[in-house]
Amino acid sequence: MTSRHITLTLASPEATCRFARHIGAMLRPGDVLLLSGQIGAGKTHFARCLIQSLLVIPEDVPSPTFTLVQTYDTTAGELWHADLYRLTGPDESVELGLTEAFESAICLVEWPDRLQDLTPRDALLLTFAAAQTDDTRHVTLDWQAPRWDDLSVEQMA
């Protein structure tokens, strides 16, 4: 499989929200987004905007730092938002039911490095990084699955 790769600049939290809504609008059950990057890079901000754009009933979207997983009913189906920072090994992601959710739900996963060899190969990897100015972030999208070839990301930032 060929690898695809693109980097966008997100000039403000609102720009990240617009980008998140654009991605959110194309999601369906079985899609996995891996959200990578350091603490404060914007992973949860991205996930919150994406989830809120798809909620059936408006509700808060807390960071799953402590609960590990939050689940939502969305207009696109069941959605799981996971933060694997505290996981000590990939086995725990199986116990959480996350590997099953990869097949049946939309999954947004922060700290996906914890999955090691359980990382779904057809996922879209988004890596967030700080930039020179406080409110700017860079996001790099990496994928192999043809599923993500039609993102039309040029229009997103």
Ligand SMILES: Nc1ncnc2c1ncn2[C@@H]1O[C@H](COP(=O)(O)OP(=O)(O)O)[C@@H](O)[C@H]1O
């Ligand atoms: N362009 C941007 N995109 C996303 N977040 C931004 C941006 N600029 C500033 N921020 C701020 O950076 C912080 C990111 O925090 P958070 O999303 O919790 O990070 P993470 O989940 O990666 O640890 C938030 O306070 C957010 O408002």
Ligand SMILES: [Mg+2]
């Ligand atoms: Mg977070």
